[in-house]
Amino acid sequence: MKISEIKKSLAEVEAINFRLPTGEYLPAHFHVTEVGLVSKHFIDCGGVERKETVANFQLWEAGDYDHRLAPQKFLHILKLSEKILGSEDLDIEVEYQQDTIGKFGLTQEGEDFVLTPKQTACLAQDACGIPSHQLVGLPQLQAASCCTPGGGCC
Structure with a gap:
């Protein structure tokens, strides 16, 4: 999923639901703790230099069970992050705390945002x-x- 796609979707949904690849939903009181720009500059095992840049969302949950992130608030966070992300329509990578920090892709199914496995x-x-x-x-x-x-x- 790209930044433009999530902005469009957030303008159309009434609530934000993130679902793990297992089908389990993130608790409704999750936070978006970071929206960032992640650049990776590396050499692959064949000696080819490569660069990747993604928009990164970090999702986190705490004990504040009354917290609910409204779609409009998330859109506001994305608007604020434009000074970091720039105007490029970047792919989104999501970090979510499990046994360790999990990294996921993102897609949408109906009104749910689905964290997809990365390998x-x-x-x-x-x-x-x-x-x-x-x-x-x-x-x-x-x-x-x-x-x-x-x-x-x-």
Whole structure:
């Protein structure tokens, strides 16, 4: 989801509901503690220099159960953040505290904003020599037997 899309959606919904990939909803008393610009400048494993920039929302919940963030208030926060985010229509990344800080993508289903799983990937598959049938997501990688010394996955 992009900044322009969430602004449009916030203007149309009566309440803000964030849903985790598990289907569980964030408590209604969540806070948006940060809206920021995150830039990543890196070299992939094939030696290619890359840059990524996203708008980052940090969601947090506290014990103030009477707190409810109205769509208009969130729009106001986004308006204030324009001096940091600039005018580019950036993709949104969401941070939410779980066992550790989880990073998610964002989409919309009906009136719900849905946090979507993010996974790592090899950006230089040809340079690594990994056949496409051996490329697996993180959940499969943790259970795969190839990740042993000499197993050929690294």
